[in-house]
Amino acid sequence: MKIAVLGGGSWGTALAAHLARAGHPVRLWLREPELAARVNEAHENPTYLPGVPLPAGIVAASELDAPLQDAEAVFVVVPSEFCRGVYRRLRDRVPDAAVLVSATKGLELDTLKRMSEVAAEEVPGLPLAVLSGPSFAVEVARGEPTAVVVAASAPGVAEAVQQAVSTRTFRAYSSDDVLGVELAGALKNVVAIAAGILDGLGHGHNTVAALITRGLAEITRLVVGLGGRADTLAGLAGLGDLVLTCTGHLSRNRRVGQALGRGQSLEDALRGTAMVAEGVRTTLAACALAERAGVEMPIARQMRAVLHEGKPPRAAVEELMLRSLKRE
């Protein structure tokens, strides 16, 4: 299957590496021409995936036309704030029969739309799937065993993508709960920032485990309130990705939280990284969605207060801990 991967951040580059090793011809679109040249010549992405050798078969380009030519599947892996623009540019360029696969974990801030909704608006009529789950980019690039979910609402689409991406060490499971899979992937970043704050404040594993449990509960409430399924949240895209992001040392959102917990400003916390911490923006979207659905999301609300209203992290944690005792 001829595959175009749009987005040369760490996750896009890792997916391109995986898909090339899975035997597909892969073309990778990156914005920076110098980076495209480095991928083609040195088979490395020194900015977003330093030290990881990439398959020589990946052909990188900094303009869209060549990667999209004859593409049978187009993976879109750009930060959520750039997704609409990229999808819009696809409209006249993407081959008629191509499958679009969104691998971005985020929400459009002003519309509260999921990335597959943005894609369907900008490139109507194409088969559409989303890929999510517990997958640190560098581990996928290195071939560590990884399991993800591919969701699509149209029959057969998820299964076709599942077959294309699966290998011995990269297992894709299929689902038809697109909303649940996408919201889970976006919202876990909010909880990851909270987990980082706990760590930065010096709290232990017990506290983080309690946060993860409460975090999954509030994400599940929102997803179910918006029409998704609770069992999606108990799966790889929900629980699996939440656990990874809240406990693994490679999570950017968690690192931002750690810096906040240690007393840094948000500005300073975001400065140290070339990568995007989607959770900072997603927190606003989560709170807005919670209001729309009429569900309580105390963790997201406290994170909004810390990230966007200057509330001290310690005060937010205190309020989360001191909720009244009740039945689980």
Add this chain to the structure above:
Amino acid sequence: MKIAVLGGGSWGTALAAHLARAGHPVRLWLREPELAARVNEAHENPTYLPGVPLPAGIVAASELDAPLQDAEAVFVVVPSEFCRGVYRRLRDRVPDAAVLVSATKGLELDTLKRMSEVAAEEVPGLPLAVLSGPSFAVEVARGEPTAVVVAASAPGVAEAVQQAVSTRTFRAYSSDDVLGVELAGALKNVVAIAAGILDGLGHGHNTVAALITRGLAEITRLVVGLGGRADTLAGLAGLGDLVLTCTGHLSRNRRVGQALGRGQSLEDALRGTAMVAEGVRTTLAACALAERAGVEMPIARQMRAVLHEGKPPRAAVEELMLRSLKRE
């Protein structure tokens, strides 16, 4: 509330410390007279909780009568293999109105009974609760924020224990799903050994996150098959404790798995610790319960093969990864 804590391992000692700080008169029963003397004189348990100062109010004893006298609540925190013997000794000693609280996470191997079932058989007629959830002993002893579940089937019992144990930093939620809470606490140790094996083999966070997700799914299947509730598994006693045990560096069961993954024998893996790795025994009970309930537990089955049938850990992991692709 006058409280007796029976069992001076790390968890029993930590619970005693917490309950004393919560304002209760606490008497702690330990088997070794020397250790009881150390707790009384140096306010430390150097064998099981080294370096953690204990409240001076804890009165330790190595015989049962004094701790049980006038006790209003009796917390039993001995390894599962000794529980029946301890409960039997309680029968003629425990005050009529006392509440029994089981905080042991394990199953009786030859009967497959939960600890509260053992307690009810040996000390019939007493109000009975179980306490479980994500709670590394040393973090509770140090006062790190922790949230647990107290479950009881008789009305009002869980709530009474909940009120007695809760403080600003130790939050207890109540439940009436005793079976679900107890099985979750026991069975997570099986998955923790598997998580340790993955780490010992050098695998990454993605792989562990996938294991945790699948592990919770198979524990949930078993609990539901035996009459428990799925939502208990999504809570602190299920997901919360599973995440803690599979990702935290303080888990004994995980450490045993790590040693196995690095190529040590089970004998050598168990040698390095004074503490009990309940999961080694619980794996056998889990497989037997799965057969009884007619549910699939592939992780428990592979762990039984590794722990008790000499199967190489790498081969077990391969088989778990290569299960056929399907819907989630």
